[in-house]
Amino acid sequence: MNKLIRIGTRGSQLAIWQANWVAEQIEKIGLQTQIITIETTGDKNLSRTIAKIGGKGVFTDELENQLRQKTIDIAVHSAKDLPSDMDEDLELIAFSKREMVNDVLVSYNKYFSLDVSQRVVLGTSSTRRVAMIKHYMPKTKIVDMRGNLQTRMRKLEDGLCDALVLAYAGVLRMGYEKHIVKQLSTDTFTPAVGQGALAVQCIKKLNPTLRKYVRTAVNDPDTEIRLLAERAFLHTLEGGCSVPIFALAEIEEEQLTIRGGVISLNGKKIIREEAVGNIRKPTILGKELAQQVLEACPTSLRSRWRGYFERNKRKKIDFNPQ
DSSP states (O other), rough: OOOOEEEESSSSHHHHHHHHHHHHHHTTOEEEEEEOOOOOOHHHOOTTTTHHHHHHTTHHHHHHHHHTTTTTTTEEEEGGGGGGOOOTTTEEEEEOOOOOEEEEOHHHHTTOOOOOOOOOEEOOOOOOHHHHHHHHHHTTTTOOOSOHHHHHHHHHTTTSOOOEEEHHHHHTTTOGGGGGEEEEOOOOOOTTTTTTTTEEETTTTTOOHHHHHHHHHHHHHHHHHHHHHHHHHHHHTTOTTOOEEEEEEEEETEEEEEEEEEEEESOEEEEEEEEEETTTTTTHHHHHHHHHHHSSHHHHHHHHHHHHHHHHHHHHHOSSOO
């Protein structure tokens, strides 16, 4: 077997950091690695929102094509960037140990606070975060902030907003944690599916021994269980960018709990449900939660949201890449 594993990744500093982390884990078990950067559609269209770009896999298509062409052996993704479904010739073989999942507020003003009496401007490019800000902070102004983390931090420094709403994991990995001014509770700002973890993807025909080595080096069993539940929830709802969906699965004493739901784009209506079950059946639990969420929707909203889900299933738009 070839002991050189070629790792495909997007070219942003955060993506490179993530690929390097995976490479380090693989090298610890005696294999060599090579990192290959690949530009994706999402990286090329920074002036437009993800929903407007459309199409399945704006952050993953090019990487998946390189897997099929065998120019790379594995691809490293932020787990939250992956669509809810995947082509049959591909599979996820490992999830990294999950970082803290919370959204955080980042500002160069260390005295920044969410004073409801003041006109606060928050920056984000996530439909989920926009909807939640509208729901929990209705007086807050929101500005769109696409681009990699460094670009967003420059926009923040230039005064385009008072604070950014970001995932803690990316902030930590890029060394900006000193600028965190508030950690948002997962009870309100429940994260995107997969937030805080990395996912390793390959073609199903990958050499079985190589697959085993990568999985041994990278995969965290608890994170895998949690993300299998969350992704089953997302897949069952057939979620796309039009309806912000959120979910968080957690393990405690051999019991799996998943909390999740949907929120309208204007933030006015939010549905939250919870399911508890066996850690050995995470996908079943995720599907059960999705059914609970649909059943909890008022009749008027249920048909509307089902329409959103069905349209996005046909379009195959990514859910909530951030």
